[in-house]
Amino acid sequence: MKIVAVTACPTGIAHTYMAAEQLEKTARGLGHQLRVETQGSMGIENELSPEEIAEAEVAILAVDIEVEGLERFDRKKIVRVSVTEAIKNPRGVLAKAGA
Amino acid sequence: MRIEHEFVCTLANGLHARPASLIAEQASRFAARILLVRRVTPEPPPADARSVLSVIGLDVRQGDRCTIRAEGDDARPAIEALREVIELRLDEAEQAAEIESARLARASTRVPMVVRALGARTIAGEALCSGFGFGEVVLAAGLPHPASVASAPAGAPESEHTRARHAIESVRDELLARSRTAAAPPESALLAAHSQMVQDPTLWESISAALAHGANAPQAVVQAAATLGDKLRSSSNAYIRERALDVQDIALQILERLLPRGFSSVPELVRDSIVFADALTPNQLLRLNRAFLKGLVLGPVGRTSHTAILARGFAIPCIINVARPSTIASPGHVAVVDAEGGFVIAPAQPDVQAYYARLQNAAERRAARLGASGAETACTRDGQRLEIAVNASTAAEVEAGVARGADGVGLFRTEFLFLERDHAPDEDEQFTAYSEAIHAAAGRPIIFRTFDIGGDKPAPYLRMAHEENPFLGCRGVRLHMRHPAMLDVQLRALLRAAAGAPAGSVRIMAPMVATPDEASWFRSRVTEASRQVREAGRPAPGQVPVGVMIEVPAAVHSLDLFAPHVDFFSIGTNDLCQYWMAADRGNPSVATLNNPHHPTFLRALRYVVTQARRTGKWLGVCGEMGGRPQDLPLMIALGVDEISASGSQVLALKHLVRTADSQRCRDLLDRACASSGPGAVEERLASGSWRAEPAPLPVIDPACIDAASGATSKEDAIARAIELLWIAGRTDRPRDVEAAVWAREQTYSTGLGYGFAIPHCKCDAVDAASLVVLKLRGEVDWGSTDGQPVRMVLLLAAPIAGTGSQQHMRIFATLARRLMHEEFRRTLASLTETSQIEAVLRSELQLN
Numbered sequence: 001m002k003i004v005a006v007t008a009c010p011t012g013i014a015h016t017y018m019a020a021e022q023l024e025k026t027a028r029g030l031g032h033q034l035r036v037e038t039q040g041s042m043g044i045e046n047e048l049s050p051e052e053i054a055e056a057e058v059a060i061l062a063v064d065i066e067v068e069g070l071e072r073f074d075r076k077k078i079v080r081v082s083v084t085e086a087i088k089n090p091r092g093v094l095a096k097a098g099a
Numbered sequence: 100m101r102i103e104h105e106f107v108c109t110l111a112n113g114l115h116a117r118p119a120s121l122i123a124e125q126a127s128r129f130a131a132r133i134l135l136v137r138r139v140t141p142e143p144p145p146a147d148a149r150s151v152l153s154v155i156g157l158d159v160r161q162g163d164r165c166t167i168r169a170e171g172d173d174a175r176p177a178i179e180a181l182r183e184v185i186e187l188r189l190d191e192a193e194q195a196a197e198i199e200s201a202r203l204a205r206a207s208t209r210v211p212m213v214v215r216a217l218g219a220r221t222i223a224g225e226a227l228c229s230g231f232g233f234g235e236v237v238l239a240a241g242l243p244h245p246a247s248v249a250s251a252p253a254g255a256p257e258s259e260h261t262r263a264r265h266a267i268e269s270v271r272d273e274l275l276a277r278s279r280t281a282a283a284p285p286e287s288a289l290l291a292a293h294s295q296m297v298q299d300p301t302l303w304e305s306i307s308a309a310l311a312h313g314a315n316a317p318q319a320v321v322q323a324a325a326t327l328g329d330k331l332r333s334s335s336n337a338y339i340r341e342r343a344l345d346v347q348d349i350a351l352q353i354l355e356r357l358l359p360r361g362f363s364s365v366p367e368l369v370r371d372s373i374v375f376a377d378a379l380t381p382n383q384l385l386r387l388n389r390a391f392l393k394g395l396v397l398g399p400v401g402r403t404s405h406t407a408i409l410a411r412g413f414a415i416p417c418i419i420n421v422a423r424p425s426t427i428a429s430p431g432h433v434a435v436v437d438a439e440g441g442f443v444i445a446p447a448q449p450d451v452q453a454y455y456a457r458l459q460n461a462a463e464r465r466a467a468r469l470g471a472s473g474a475e476t477a478c479t480r481d482g483q484r485l486e487i488a489v490n491a492s493t494a495a496e497v498e499a500g501v502a503r504g505a506d507g508v509g510l511f512r513t514e515f516l517f518l519e520r521d522h523a524p525d526e527d528e529q530f531t532a533y534s535e536a537i538h539a540a541a542g543r544p545i546i547f548r549t550f551d552i553g554g555d556k557p558a559p560y561l562r563m564a565h566e567e568n569p570f571l572g573c574r575g576v577r578l579h580m581r582h583p584a585m586l587d588v589q590l591r592a593l594l595r596a597a598a599g600a601p602a603g604s605v606r607i608m609a610p611m612v613a614t615p616d617e618a619s620w621f622r623s624r625v626t627e628a629s630r631q632v633r634e635a636g637r638p639a640p641g642q643v644p645v646g647v648m649i650e651v652p653a654a655v656h657s658l659d660l661f662a663p664h665v666d667f668f669s670i671g672t673n674d675l676c677q678y679w680m681a682a683d684r685g686n687p688s689v690a691t692l693n694n695p696h697h698p699t700f701l702r703a704l705r706y707v708v709t710q711a712r713r714t715g716k717w718l719g720v721c722g723e724m725g726g727r728p729q730d731l732p733l734m735i736a737l738g739v740d741e742i743s744a745s746g747s748q749v750l751a752l753k754h755l756v757r758t759a760d761s762q763r764c765r766d767l768l769d770r771a772c773a774s775s776g777p778g779a780v781e782e783r784l785a786s787g788s789w790r791a792e793p794a795p796l797p798v799i800d801p802a803c804i805d806a807a808s809g810a811t812s813k814e815d816a817i818a819r820a821i822e823l824l825w826i827a828g829r830t831d832r833p834r835d836v837e838a839a840v841w842a843r844e845q846t847y848s849t850g851l852g853y854g855f856a857i858p859h860c861k862c863d864a865v866d867a868a869s870l871v872v873l874k875l876r877g878e879v880d881w882g883s884t885d886g887q888p889v890r891m892v893l894l895l896a897a898p899i900a901g902t903g904s905q906q907h908m909r910i911f912a913t914l915a916r917r918l919m920h921e922e923f924r925r926t927l928a929s930l931t932e933t934s935q936i937e938a939v940l941r942s943e944l945q946l947n
Contacts, residue, residue, distance in 0.1 A: 010846050013859045013895055013908070014915040018851070021916035041861065041897065042908045064846075084847060087919075088884045 001099055003027060003034040004048050005060035008067045009083045012040030019062045019086035026090035032099050039067050048072070058097045062086035102174045104167045104182050108159050110189055115339050118189040119154035120292050123299075125184045131171030133181070138164040148181070152301040152327060155342055158334050179565060187569075190686070208441040211834060212841050216814035219435075219444045219451045222427055224396070224418035226438040227407055232393030232416045233435040233447060233455045234371030236428040239387075240364055241378050242324060242347050243354070256310055263306055263316040266356035270349065271297050279520070289381055289409065297349045302327060317357040324350030341401035348380030368392060373434040373445075375424040381406050389415075394436030396424045396443050418443050439834055454818075461822045468802075468826060474504030477756035479735060479764075480791035486741040487752045488544075490721065494535035497545070500746035504753060507544035509669070509743025510608075510721035511536055513589065514550045522560050523585055529592035537600050544604050546669065546719070547593055548648070549586060551610040553578050570674075570683065575611020575648075576621060583624065590628035598638040605643055608669060612647040613654055618664040621645065648721070649707055650674035658710040668711050670739075672722025676700055695724045696777035696784075701733065705772065708737045719743060729781075731755050732789035736768035760791035796867040798910050799940050802827040804933045808873040810892070813881050817841070817858055820871040820894040827869070829896070835864035836896060850883025853924055857915070859895035868907030869896045870914070872936055891928060893918075913944050 005023050009015035020036040027034035035056075037048045050072070053059070059073045061080045079097045086093050108114060114122070126133045126148035133148040137157050146153040148167065159165055167185075169177045208223040271294050278290035296302070305326055309319035328343040351364040365383050366374070368391035376383070377398040384395075384406055395417040400407055410417045416438040421427070428434050432446035435455050444451055478484045488509030489500025497508055516524050516532055524532075537545060552558045553574025561582065566572035579586040590607070597605035609621040625645050632639040647654070647661060650671030654661065658668065672695055677684040679700050682692035695701075711718040719741040724730045726744030728751055734742050735756065744752055767789045771780040803823045810816035817840055825833040839860035843849070849858045871894040878888035895911050898904065917923045923943060930936050 011843055011859060011861050013861060013897060013911050014849075014857050017912040017915040018919050021919040025919065038912075040908070040912065042905055042912065084884060088852065 001032050001058075002052075002056045003032055003058055003060060003094075003097060003099060004053055004056040005034060005036045006039060006048075006063060006067055007036060007083060007086065008039040008063040008065050010064055012042075015064075015083045015087065016040035019083045022087050022090040023060065023062065023093065026094060027099065030091075030094065030099060032094070039063075044068065058099070060086070060093060060097055062093070100172065100174045101168065101170045102178045103169075104178045104185075106165055106167070106182075106185050108161055108163045108165060111161050113161055113163070113339070114154055114157065114159040114189075115342070120151045120295055121184050121188055122154055122181065123149050123151045124295065125180050126177070128180070129169070129171070129173045129177035131169040131174045131177045133167065133169045133177060135159075136166040136168060138166060147300060150300045151296055152299045152331075152346070155334075155339055156301070156330055158339065176565075183565075209834060209838070210437075210440055210442055211818065211837055213454060213812075213814040213818035213837075214437075214440075214444070214451065216812055217448070217450050217454065219447065221442040221444055222421060223442050224421040226441040227395075227400070227417035227419050228411045228414055229438050230414065230416040231435065231437045231439055231455060231458065232371075232373065233433060233452060234373045234391070234393040236430050236432045236434045236445060237366050237368060237372045237374050238425050238428075238430055239366055239374050239376035239379055239383055241376070241425075242321060242350060256313075259310050259314075259316045259319070260307070262357060263310065263319060263353070266316070266320075266353045267297055267303070269356050270352045273352075289385075293345065293349060293382065296345060297353070302346070302349070317354055320350050320353050320357065344378055344380055344400075344406060347378060348382045351380060352382060373428075373436055373443075375428050375434070375445075377423060377425050379406055381409055384409050394418075394434070394438075396421055396428075396434070396436060396445075398422070398424055454815075458822070461826050465826045465828065468828060474750075474753075476506055477753040479756055479759045479761045481761050483735065483738070483761040485735060485739070485756050487749050487756070488546075488719070488741050488743040489746050489749055490726065490743050491536070491746075494532070494539045496746060497536050497539035500749060501539065501541055501543065503746050503749045505543070505746065505749045507546075507741070508536070508540055509546055509719050509725070509741055511545055511547045512551065513547055514552050517550050517552055517558050520558075520560075523558070523588070526588045526592045526595075529589055530595050533593055533596035534599075537596055537605060540600075540604070542601050542604060544606060545600075546606045546608050546646070546721075548608045548610055548721075549576075549579060549589055551575050570677070576609045576617050577611060579609070579624075580617070580620065586624055587628055587631070590625055591632050594625075594629050594632050594639050594643060595637055597640045597643055600640070602640065602642050603644060605640065606646060606667065607643055608646040608648060608667075610648050610671070611651060611674075612649075612661075613651040615657060615660040615664060618647050618661050621647070622664045644717075646717075650678070650722075652678050652703075655703060655707055655710075658707065658714055662714040662716060665716065667717040667719070668707075669719040669721045670704065670707060670725075672704075672720060672724035675703070675722070676724075679703055691777075694777045695722075695730070696771075696780040698772050698774050698776070698780065701768065701772050701780070704733075704737055705768070708739060712738075717741075726752070728752060728755055729784055732759060732764040732767050732784060733771070735759050735761050735789070736764040758790050760789065763791070764789045796829065796869075798868050798870050798907055799937060799944075800827055800829075800869065801933055801937050803829070803869055803871040804936050805872070806874045806931060806933045806936060808875050808892075809877075810873060810875055810879060811877065812879050813856075813889075816856075816873055816875065816879055816889075816892050817844075817894070820858070820873055820892060823871050824865070824869055824894075824896060829867050829869045830864050831866070832864035836860060836862060839864065840894070840896075848882035848884070850881035850889055851918060852883050852885035852887060853921075854878070854887055854890040854928065855893065855918060855924060856881045856883065856889040856891070857893045857895060857918070859897070859911075861897040861899065863899045865896045865898045868898060868904065868911070870894070870911075870940070871896070872940070874930070874936070910944050914940075917943055 007016045007019040016038050020038050035052055038045045053072055058077045062083050064083050081093050134145040135148045136145045137159050146157040167181050210221050274290050274294035278287050305323035306319045309322040324346050327346045331343040332340050334340050365386040368388040371393045372391050373394040375396045379397055395415055397419045400419040416436045418436055428445035434445035435447045486506040488507040489505035490510045491497045491508055492512040492515040612618050622645050629639050644666035646665050646667035648671045649668050676695045677693055680692045682689040684693045718739050720739050721743040725742035726748050774780050810819050821833045821836050824830050830836050839862035840858050843860050850856045873892040875890050878890045881889040
């Protein structure tokens with residue numbers, strides 16, 4: 001299935017990227033297509049396009065802070081978890097998303 | 100004859116100790132009876148102007164109207180002289196006090212997490228000067244209770260009177276002798292002030308009164324000190340309250356004469372010590388063995404007190420305003436003074452001692468690392484060289500400056516040998532003083548300025564005529580021409596001292612030169628003195644460069660005419676500015692004019708440099724402007740050969756030179772010269788536009804990798820990681836970095852699981868994006884999500900902004916992603932050598 005995700009942690013130095021890596025790696029292992037947008041100290045990277053969001057069945061928000069552009073997911077199924085949870089148990093997070 | 104002079108006290112601290120002693124010093128030169136009246140209602144009894152304590156006791160505050168009244172034959176000159184002191188010299192004391200209180204700002208207690216984790220008992224206070232130290236607890240006594248000195252029965256009142264008198268005289272003589280041999284202010288100034296205070300009539304009256312009531316001599320001294328101390332302590336003014344300690348100081352010294360049976364107010368230090376005292380007098384501090392004095396813990400002490408000034412002067416880590424220090428520690432225990440955090444640990448357990456010993460070691464390693472390149476002659480990033488010299492007036496200051504990396508001595512002020520004494524120093528005394536300074540300079544260039552007496556620095560034995568306007572009067576080379584024999588003595592002493600130094604390293608410079616004739620005359624005196632030295636059969640150097648100060652506007656336009664007579668020029672910015680702007684630097688009401696940032700003055704400096712360059716002569720700057728970090732870009736832009744600063748600024752200035760771009764500095768000066776006023780110039784200076792792009796430091800630095808760390812806790816590991824950052828010169832404020840790392844740690848643990856932790860922070864105390872790696876010999880609990888202990892710590896420290904910060908953040912992000920892969924973690928965990936860890940990180944993070 002197609003999934004989009006956003007990760008963001010308080011300092012934006014490390015956990016944002018660890019969560020992104022975990023979700024991407026685990027999803028790939030399960031045969032899903034997952035795209036992660038990171039909102040860290042380098043600003044927004046790998047920004048999700050409207051098409052990608054439209055095509056995705058679910059959006060995972062692994063965020064500990066307020067993030068930009070939440071309105072993009074207004075009509076989407078959203079799974080909201082903490083950054084730590086995405087790092088510690090990416091498989092469980094994906095399961096919540098129905099993947 | 101009775102004459103009066105009325106004035107309004109403009110000093111913010113009122114007539115406190117220093118102004119009072121200036122007034123008393125001047126008043127005692129005259130036979131007239133001189134009274135100081137404070138015109139307030141109700142009017143307090145007038146003070147005897149010859150008594151420092153009496154003047155202080157009058158408690159004159161800012162804005163008070165006062166009258167000085169003199170009665171006697173010499174009343175007129177007395178009033179003239181006092182008027183001059185009041186109008187000119189008191190402000191100087193004021194400015195010193197202001198600088199002190201400006202430093203008051205930082206004083207909050209901050210105990211590092213690692214110290215808290217060790218469960219140390221900390222006692223809060225206020226830090227007086229930075230640093231830390233540890234050693235054995237030593238208590239210093241205060242004034243004894245009158246009852247404890249009562250055992251000796253009072254002799255006949257007359258004999259007790261004589262005993263007290265003799266003790267006072269002996270203290271005075273010793274203080275005078277010590278003030279002559281003391282290295283430099285503030286020590287010499289303090290001793291001189293105390294030698295005056297001990298002779299103060301009010302103190303003597305108070306002692307006499309107690310003797311008259313049947314007290315023995317020591318009791319009378321204790322009582323007099325207590326009475327006077329109470330009077331000073333009740334003053335509305337903090338500065339005057341602090342003078343109570345000076346009275347106690349003098350009393351203790353008198354008591355040491357009166358109670359010879361082992362009474363000493365000064366403990367003997369035999370190993371590294373922390374001295375605890377409810378009240379430590381300046382003299383007690385001076386007499387402590389500073390080789391072993393590692394810290395001070397004091398009760399209520401004002402930041403402007405002499406004790407505080409001395410402690411700062413000697414850079415002794417010091418915590419003040421601690422409640423009853425004498426009761427919080429026992430002799431023999433070990434105590435720690437942490438003036439970075441504003442607290443004391445007493446007693447300090449072995450693990451706390453071990454932490455501070457390690458910190459000490461880190462401080463030494465950092466100094467060695469920074470000092471290695473720090474002392475070399477500094478060049479801007481684009482290669483313009485600028486020598487940073489030190490200003491000095493004693494050999495000790497030269498030595499300290501050289502130790503801090505000074506390239507030479509840009510200004511050795513010889514006049515301090517000539518002031519505060521009743522006759523000029525003879526040739527041998529001067530020879531010794533100059534030889535010591537030359538020896539301390541260790542072959543580096545040293546510029547001796549011949550005695551710059553006059554203006555604000557009078558010497559009583561020269562019987563200088565009263566001048567309406569001494570700054571425009573007979574000073575500098577003008578005074579040399581009036582007293583050529585005195586100059587000859589100094590020149591012979593200098594030439595003899597220079598004989599042993601490398602050719603050309605000792606240079607002689609004349610102050611206050613206005614015309615080429617004066618320069619030519621000065622040169623001829625040097626030639627003549629050299630001939631006299633040779634004729635006397637003594638060795639004289641072949642070549643001694645002779646120069647003049649450029650500090651009189653008249654000289655600015657005739658550098659080419661000076662050139663045949665001199666080998667070098669040095670700009671004295673302080674005087675040049677006050678003369679250029681026609682604004683007395685001692686007069687606060689024209690202070691806004693007396694500012695070297697006026698574009699007209701900057702243009703004058705630029706003109707001087709252009710003219711000097713045409714003559715091909717060496718050019719330095721020895722005024723205050725040369726030593727101020729804020730003005731460094733202007734100095735670089737001017738392109739002078741050397742600037743001269745106080746010793747404590749040398750390394751900081753060299754560091755700044757290395758961050759500068761000379762072209763950007765010149766652009767800044769061009770704009771500054773075209774600015775509307777000093778405010779705009781100061782804004783430009785503060786903008787930092789003159790800096791070169793910082794040289795990027797690599798994120799991975801072997802100095803920040805410890806492959807076998809002995810960290811025993813999370814707190815310890817974080818502290819050790821930050822110590823590596825500090826040693827590597829990537830932060831100046833390790834405590835701020837620690838606070839930022841712990842603030843992040845409070846949101847949720849940075850324990851990753853799998854035995855890894857990645858503490859991190861982004862803060863302005865970090866100078867360069869850095870990765871610190873600690874591979875632990877043991878394991879520590881980190882509150883990790885998987886409950887496993889940590890064996891590897893990767894600390895990521897990021898600055899707030901800066902060039903290449905995106906690129907550094909990318910490295911951190913890549914590292915974070917890589918850590919999610921088991922293979923990478925396994926590789927890292929298996930490495931045992933620093934070089935291996937460095938190589939693996941470089942290749943995995945694609946840094947090669």
